[in-house]
Amino acid sequence: MSSTFDTVANIIAETCDIPRDTIKPESHAIEDLGIDSLDFLDIAFAIDKAFGIKLPLEQWTQEVNDGKATTEQYFVLQNLCTRIDGLVAAKGA
Amino acid sequence: MRIEYFQLIDRIVALDVSAWTIRVEAVVPRESTIFEGHFPGNPLMPGVLLIESMAQTAGWLVIALTRFERMPFLAAIKDAKLRTFVLPGTSLDITAKLLHDGSGYAITKAAIAADSKPICDAEITFRVMPFPEKSMRRAMEETAARIGFPMQALADG
Numbered sequence: 001m002s003s004t005f006d007t008v009a010n011i012i013a014e015t016c017d018i019p020r021d022t023i024k025p026e027s028h029a030i031e032d033l034g035i036d037s038l039d040f041l042d043i044a045f046a047i048d049k050a051f052g053i054k055l056p057l058e059q060w061t062q063e064v065n066d067g068k069a070t071t072e073q074y075f076v077l078q079n080l081c082t083r084i085d086g087l088v089a090a091k092g093a
Numbered sequence: 094m095r096i097e098y099f100q101l102i103d104r105i106v107a108l109d110v111s112a113w114t115i116r117v118e119a120v121v122p123r124e125s126t127i128f129e130g131h132f133p134g135n136p137l138m139p140g141v142l143l144i145e146s147m148a149q150t151a152g153w154l155v156i157a158l159t160r161f162e163r164m165p166f167l168a169a170i171k172d173a174k175l176r177t178f179v180l181p182g183t184s185l186d187i188t189a190k191l192l193h194d195g196s197g198y199a200i201t202k203a204a205i206a207a208d209s210k211p212i213c214d215a216e217i218t219f220r221v222m223p224f225p226e227k228s229m230r231r232a233m234e235e236t237a238a239r240i241g242f243p244m245q246a247l248a249d250g
Contacts, residue, residue, distance in 0.1 A: 038168060041198045041218060048195060058197040 004051075004081040011046040012077075015039065025078035030071060053087040094119045094146075096127050100236075101146040102187070108157055108246040113191035115154040117240070119146055123182045138179035143213050144170060147203035151189035151217050153242070155199045158191065160247055161234065165199060165219035173215035183207050189217075197221055 005025055012029070013020040016039050029035045035043065044055045063069040073079055094101050107116040121138050128136035148167050155165040179185070189203040199221050204214035224230040237244075 041168065041195070041220075044195060044198070045193055045200055045218075048193060054194075054196055056196050061197070 004084055005077060007050055008043075008047060008077060008081055008084070011043055011050065015042045015046060023077070025081070027077050028072065029075040029077065029080070031075075047084065051084055051088050053084065053091060055084075055087070094122055096122060096125050096142060099145070101142065102149050102153065102240050104241050105153065105243060108154070108243050110157055110246055110249070113154070113158065113194075115150060115157070115189050117150050117153070117187045119185045119187060121179060121181055121183045121185065125181070128181060136181050138181070138183070140175040140213070143175065143179060143205060144173055144215060146185065146187055147189065147205060147213070147215055148217050148219075150187040151191075151201035151203045152219065153237075153240075154189050154191060154201065155219055155221060156233065156237075157242075157247060158194065158199075159221065161230065161237075162223070163221050164224045164229065164233070165221050167217070168198065168220045169218035171216040171218070173213065175213045176211050179207065179212060185212065192216070195221075 009020060009023040012018055012023055012033065012035070016033070016035055018033055023033065027033055029040065029043075040057075044057055048054055060069070060074045064071055064074070074083065094103055101119055102117050103119045105115065105117050107114075109115075127139065127142075131137060131139050148170075152165045152167075156163070184207060186206045187203065188206075189201050191199060191201050193200040197220065199219045201217045201219070202214070203217055205212040224233075
């Protein structure tokens with residue numbers, strides 16, 4: 001998880017020009033870091049490339065819009081990293 | 094090319110859904126009211142319309158890859174370079190390639206050349222979502238027929 005977090009935090013810092021030391025595992029990408037949906041596309045692109053996965057953003061957005069999930073489940077970074085690890089593991093299975 | 098109607102693509106020349114590439118042609122009209130203002134006495138194809146031409150080209154590629162199920166909406170332009178002036182009457186060779194097929198978004202790279210000389214290029218990001226209205230999809234299908242969209246390419250890909 002820690003290396004996944006470091007990779008994601010570095011991507012966010014570089015993509016959104018956010019100081020790296022302000023990005024914590026408990027940070028909410030939208031509410032704490034102020035990342036908007038367009039900037040998150042850049043982050044998703046970089047994450048997809050870095051990990052060789054495809055973040056299911058459409059599914060996540062739909063679940064949040066339908067009230068089946070909260071944004072914290074997907075956009076708090078430690079939760080995001082857990083999901084990335086899951087997608088990477090599923091790819092290798 | 095009918096600039097005033099934002100119909101910037103004349104004809105799809107090649108579409109390869111397996112390789113994620115498209116090539117189109119477009120001829121800048123010799124006369125347009127746009128040239129009266131851009132610029133008086135020195136008509137030039139506006140750079141923003143060259144970028145829009147690349148976006149429309151890449152957009153048709155995305156529509157092809159989603160088999161007319163989804164519509165790409167322009168979201169971001171990066172590293173746009175306008176390398177030379179384009180005069181009325183110029184025949185444009187526009188190409189695009191999909192760099193990444195994301196979930197609800199697509200990253201493309203497009204370029205325009207004329208007489209094999211590079212004119213401009215950019216990385217173009219789209220949000221990709223279901224057509225908001227059936228009428229919009231119908232309109233796109235009508236436009237596809239007008240510009241020679243090769244439906245057979247979808248079957249082959």
